[in-house]
Amino acid sequence: MKDIEQQFLNELDAQLWKAADKLRSHLDAANYKHVVLGLIFLKYVSDAFEERQQELIELFQKDDDDNIYHMPRDDYDSDEDYKQAIEAELEINDYYTEKNVFWVPKIARWNTLKEKIILPTNSVIGENEQGEDVKMRSASWLIDNAFDEIEKANPKLKGILNRISQYQLDTDKLIGLVNEFSTTKFHDPEYKGEKLNLKSKDILGHVYEYFLGEFALAEGKQGGQYYTPKSIVTLIVEMLEPYKGRVYDPAMGSGGFFVSSDKFIEEHAKIKHYDAAEQKKQISVYGQESNPTTWKLAAMNMAIRGIDFNFGKKNADSFLDDQHPDLRADFVMANPPFNMKDWWHEKLADDVRWTINTNGEKRILTPPAGNANFAWMLHMLYHLAPTGSMALLLANGSMSSNTNNEGEIRRTLVEQDLVECMVALPGQLFTNTQIPACIWFLTKDKSARNGKRDRRGEVLFIDARNLGYMKDRVLRDFKEEDTRQITNTFHKWQREWSEENNQAGFCFSANFATIQKHDFVLTPGRYVGAEAEEDDGVPFAEKMAALTSQLKAQFEESDKLEAQIKQNLAGLGFNV
Known part of the structure; x- marks a missing residue:
C-alpha cells in the first residue's frame, strides 16, 4: 500500500473512531460496538451495491460485440423508455449475486435511510405521534427494518445482523453517527489532491x-475473546502460507485469521502476477464460534470482505457440537481461550478426536478435564488433512506441563513426528491476558514435497521473546521486520x-534425541541457548580485575554515604 493511502486510512480511522466514541458515555463498549459495526456493515453493502450498479449502467450502454x-x-422508442428499461434492469437480483455482491432492497439503501433518518416523516412514524421518543424509534426502527429486508433478500446473512433498537440509543447520537x-467519502476517494486506488469495500x-x-482494547479482558492481535495473526498466516485449500478455525472469534489469509492471497497474487479473484476461489473458509454475538461479528466481517464462508448452521461449542465433523482442512489456525477449565463433559470420554495412530495402532490420549489446551490441539489434528499444517496459540505452560495427561500427549506428538516448529512469544501482546504465550506449528507430513526438504525427525525452535516494541505502556507489538525475521x-x-544456520539465543533445529534429553519439554529457551556476547578483546583476567576494583570502589562509596546519612539524622535529633 502506498504511504499516501495509509495516511488517508489512518486519518479516516481517527475521524470515525472519534465520532463513534461519543457513544461511550451512553453505552458500554460491549453494546456500542454492535451499533457502530452494524452501521459500517450497512454502509458497506449499500456502497458495494451502488458500485455494481454503476458498472452495470456502463455495460448496458456499451456497444461491444462481446x-x-x-x-x-x-x-426503444424514446430516451425516457430507454432510461426506464435500464432502471428496471438494474433491479434484477442476478446481476449482483453473480459478482458476489449482496442484493440491497431500495428501502435498505444508505441514501434512502439517510434521508428518512435525518428527516423523519409522518409516513414512517404515524401522524399522531410526536416528540423525541418518536424520532428515536423512527431512526432505530428504519435501520432494523433495513437489516430485516437485507436478510430476507440474502439468505446467507440470515440471523447475523444485530438489531439496534434494543440498545435504546440517544436519537441525536445515532443521527450524528x-x-x-x-x-x-468511501467511493473513489481523494486525499491531498491525489486520487487513491482504494475501493469502498476495501476502505470499509x-x-x-x-x-x-479498538473495541477489544475498550472492553479489555472480555474484548480479547473475539480479537487476536493483528501482528500475531499476520505472523501465523505468513508462516503457514495458505495459498489454496480448506482453511479452518475452530475458535474463530471475529474471523481475523480468515481476513489475514485473504490479504495474504492478494499480496501473493501481486507478486506472482496472478488474478487475485481467481486465486481466492481456490480457498474455502470454515469456522466455528460458541459466542452468538461474536459468531455474528465474524460473519459480518467475512461479508464485508467478500469472503465466502461456512460457519456452521449456528454458533456452537466446538467440542460438544462440532459443526464440521467430516472436515479435513489443509490449514488449521486458532487462538482459543488459554487454560480453559470449564469445557469437559462426560460424553467426550473416548471421543474419536482423542485418538492418535502410533505404529499402526490406535491410541486414545484423553486431554485433562481441567484444561482444554490439548483438547484444542487434538481437535485440530483430527480435522487436519494428511498433508495439512496447523498453528495453535497456547499458554507457555503447554510446552512443559506434566499435569494429568499433558506430558504424555506432548511426548506422543513428538514421537509421532507431528511437531514442526515452536515459537516463544514476548509478553504483553494480548489485550485480555498477561499469560506468556507460544505458537505450536504441527504437520502430518514432513517429507520432501512442494519445494520443502525432508524434515522428518527434526523440530525448529524459535525464541522470539526479545523481539517487538512497546506500542504503549501496556501492549507490545511486532514490527514488520520482526515478523519477517521469524517467517x-x-x-x-x-x-x-545446516548447523551453521542455528543462531544462539534465537533459533535451533533439534533432533529427536536432543528433545528426548530434555524430557520432551518444548520450551525454545532450552534449545536455543544464550545469545553470544560480542568479544570486546579484553582478556578475562584483566576484565575480572577491573570489575573487582570497580565493585570495591562502589562499596567504599556506599559506606561513606551511609555514614553521612547517619550524621545528618543525628543532627536532626534522631537516634541512629
Whole structure:
C-alpha cells in the first residue's frame, strides 16, 4: 500500500473512531460496538451495491460485440423508455449475486435511510405521534427494518445482523453517527489532491478491522475473546502460507485469521502476477464460534470482505457440537481461550478426536478435564488433512506441563513426528491476558514435497521473546521486520538448513534425541541457548580485575554515604 493511502486510512480511522466514541458515555463498549459495526456493515453493502450498479449502467450502454449486457438504444422508442428499461434492469437480483455482491432492497439503501433518518416523516412514524421518543424509534426502527429486508433478500446473512433498537440509543447520537458515515467519502476517494486506488469495500473492510481492535482494547479482558492481535495473526498466516485449500478455525472469534489469509492471497497474487479473484476461489473458509454475538461479528466481517464462508448452521461449542465433523482442512489456525477449565463433559470420554495412530495402532490420549489446551490441539489434528499444517496459540505452560495427561500427549506428538516448529512469544501482546504465550506449528507430513526438504525427525525452535516494541505502556507489538525475521527463519528451515544456520539465543533445529534429553519439554529457551556476547578483546583476567576494583570502589562509596546519612539524622535529633 502506498504511504499516501495509509495516511488517508489512518486519518479516516481517527475521524470515525472519534465520532463513534461519543457513544461511550451512553453505552458500554460491549453494546456500542454492535451499533457502530452494524452501521459500517450497512454502509458497506449499500456502497458495494451502488458500485455494481454503476458498472452495470456502463455495460448496458456499451456497444461491444462481446458485451452480453448491452441494451441497444435503438430497441426503444424514446430516451425516457430507454432510461426506464435500464432502471428496471438494474433491479434484477442476478446481476449482483453473480459478482458476489449482496442484493440491497431500495428501502435498505444508505441514501434512502439517510434521508428518512435525518428527516423523519409522518409516513414512517404515524401522524399522531410526536416528540423525541418518536424520532428515536423512527431512526432505530428504519435501520432494523433495513437489516430485516437485507436478510430476507440474502439468505446467507440470515440471523447475523444485530438489531439496534434494543440498545435504546440517544436519537441525536445515532443521527450524528449516520451523518458521519454519510459525509465520509468511501467511493473513489481523494486525499491531498491525489486520487487513491482504494475501493469502498476495501476502505470499509479496513475500518471494520480497525474498530474491532479498538473495541477489544475498550472492553479489555472480555474484548480479547473475539480479537487476536493483528501482528500475531499476520505472523501465523505468513508462516503457514495458505495459498489454496480448506482453511479452518475452530475458535474463530471475529474471523481475523480468515481476513489475514485473504490479504495474504492478494499480496501473493501481486507478486506472482496472478488474478487475485481467481486465486481466492481456490480457498474455502470454515469456522466455528460458541459466542452468538461474536459468531455474528465474524460473519459480518467475512461479508464485508467478500469472503465466502461456512460457519456452521449456528454458533456452537466446538467440542460438544462440532459443526464440521467430516472436515479435513489443509490449514488449521486458532487462538482459543488459554487454560480453559470449564469445557469437559462426560460424553467426550473416548471421543474419536482423542485418538492418535502410533505404529499402526490406535491410541486414545484423553486431554485433562481441567484444561482444554490439548483438547484444542487434538481437535485440530483430527480435522487436519494428511498433508495439512496447523498453528495453535497456547499458554507457555503447554510446552512443559506434566499435569494429568499433558506430558504424555506432548511426548506422543513428538514421537509421532507431528511437531514442526515452536515459537516463544514476548509478553504483553494480548489485550485480555498477561499469560506468556507460544505458537505450536504441527504437520502430518514432513517429507520432501512442494519445494520443502525432508524434515522428518527434526523440530525448529524459535525464541522470539526479545523481539517487538512497546506500542504503549501496556501492549507490545511486532514490527514488520520482526515478523519477517521469524517467517524467513521458518521457511529457510523448511527448504534448506545446516548447523551453521542455528543462531544462539534465537533459533535451533533439534533432533529427536536432543528433545528426548530434555524430557520432551518444548520450551525454545532450552534449545536455543544464550545469545553470544560480542568479544570486546579484553582478556578475562584483566576484565575480572577491573570489575573487582570497580565493585570495591562502589562499596567504599556506599559506606561513606551511609555514614553521612547517619550524621545528618543525628543532627536532626534522631537516634541512629
